[in-house]
Amino acid sequence: MVMGDMELNTELLVIGSGPGGYAAAFRAADLGLDVTLVDPRPRPGGVCLFEGCIPSKTGLHLAELLLDTRHAASQGLHFTEPRIDLAEVRAWKQQVIDSMADGLVQLARKRGVQLIQGIARFEDSTTVRLEHSEIRRVRFRHAVIATGSRPLAYPGRGFRPGSRIMSSSEALMLNDIPARLLVIGGGYVGLELGTLYAAFGSKVQVVEMGDRLLAGVDLDLVAPLRRRLDGLFESISLRTRVTTMQEGENGVEVQVQDENGGLENRFFDRVLVAIGRQANTADLGLNKTAVRLDSRSFIQINDQQQTADRSISAVGDVAGGIMLAHKATREGRVAAEVIAGEKSSFDVRAIPAVVYTDPQIAWCGLTEELAEKDGVPVAVQKFPWKYSGRAQTMGASDGFTKVLVNPEDGRIVGVGVVGRNAEGLIAEGVLAIEMGALAEDMALSLHPHPTLSETEAEAAEIFIGSPTHILPKKIGKS
Ligand SMILES: Cc1cc2nc3c(=O)[nH]c(=O)nc-3n(C[C@H](O)[C@H](O)[C@H](O)COP(=O)(O)OP(=O)(O)OC[C@H]3O[C@@H](n4cnc5c(N)ncnc54)[C@H](O)[C@@H]3O)c2cc1C
DSSP: OOEETTEEEEEEEEEOOSHHHHHHHHHHHHTTOOEEEEESSSSSOHHHHHHSHHHHHHHHHHHHHHHHHHHGGGGTOOOOOOOOOHHHHHHHHHHHHHHHHHHHHHHHHHHTOEEEESEEEEEETTEEEEESSSOOEEEEEEEEEOOOEEEOOOTTOOOOTTOSEEOHHHHTTOOOOOSEEEEEOOSHHHHHHHHHHHHHTOEEEEEOSSSSSSTTSOHHHHHHHHHHHHHHSSEEESSOEEEEEEEOSSOEEEEEEOTTOOEEEEEESEEEEOSOEEETTTTSOGGGSSOOBOTTSOBOOOTTSBOSSTTEEEOGGGGOSSOOHHHHHHHHHHHHHHHTTOOOOOOOSOOOEEEOSSSOEEEEEOOHHHHHHTTOOOEEEEEEGGGOHHHHHTTOTTOEEEEEEOTTTOBEEEEEEESTTHHHHHHHHHHHHHTTOBHHHHHHSOOOTTOTTHHHHHHHHHHHTOOSSSOOHHHHHO
16 A cells, blocks of 8 residues: 555545445455545444444333333332433443444454545546545545445435434434424334334324335234334324424424325424435445446445446445345445455345334344235244243233245245344344255254244244144144
């Protein structure tokens, strides 16, 4: 690497240091490449670490504690109302973020990855110009674009600092606990943050334009969550759209319209707009390269993460598909391996997804809805948690585990879980699908008792006709 006249040459420039970008940089460095990682933030981590996965889960961990103390009343434990010190909560959240971010800086240093602060913009297919940086220009042999995504604003309204109309980023700052919070959008970000604020004491209303919460998730998985949310939130309005928002000194007046055209004015202290995310491609100068975008401005890639420009790859949210951190990380590693000349591709059968609500929902592989849409025959084996000893001991018997099996060859093609610790349970499903496991493999692998993991084995046992805690189908029918 030669640095001079504020210019720098590097073999691989990674633009954006979120989980896609830093994974690409680290893997490439491990494979012997000279790597430079640029981001406006001084430390790696991206949206996931600073305003996404990690701060939301520190908050949701506390929400879970709070909700657990309430559920515990039905089991004989009566807590007094907790005192919430928001300043301490914020400090704890920051401590978690700092510890992770500092760890990533150390990992970068030890690998010899050069971290540069700045905003990159392409001048051509081998050069970027940096703004807000000590370095003016970087010339590269290869570049990986990992610039992620940003929250979509409500049409006609950007997000302003200090505004009562927030994106998830501002909501996660936890500046206050609004007495009345409107969440626009019934996707996972809206429901997770709605849960967080409701547990902390806000009266939460959700409005969703579509006819369901968590579009794309099987309806049966959503049903137990919906029942719980009906108790936790003040209201959930489906097929309802926000028509106007007037922000005043004391709050936001919102007009909503239901499916019949009926208008209603509601008043909130804060509004969270969680209606989706858009790719960070607009200001990258991609017109100076051969990179192509799709109709929604995501970068088009092949399964080796290569764009239409030979020297440029793209990974993570900016490359579209499922916008989750673990997908970004895998793509980052694949991009690095391909650039280093290894045989590698994004060859993943099951991308797991988790919604960290109470109860949690997790799924991987085929969903029932997708199977039906694509005409793929599946045998759906459901094990209700009311038959699970562990679920009963936790007061979590409203959950269930389902395993989707190819009826022809007995292979597991999908798994869905709703209930406590769905986040941990789904990993077995991922491994099963990746390994081409049969339902029999899952059923005959010994699962420890009493654990929720047994519900996966029990669901698989239904398929092979030998369940223990539920009657086999033919016995049940007669
Ligand atoms: C509230 C919330 C909760 C979430 N929870 C989860 C979860 O629990 N699990 C999960 O898997 N995913 C979760 N996600 C999604 C996850 O955060 C993203 O999928 C993930 O961060 C994408 O990683 P990435 O590397 O593609 O980009 P990002 O993490 O978005 O990072 C992109 C980086 O690029 C930088 N950048 C942008 N433009 C430039 C430029 N021109 N020059 C240099 N740098 C630039 C940005 O500053 C940023 O640091 C959540 C998201 C949100 C908003």
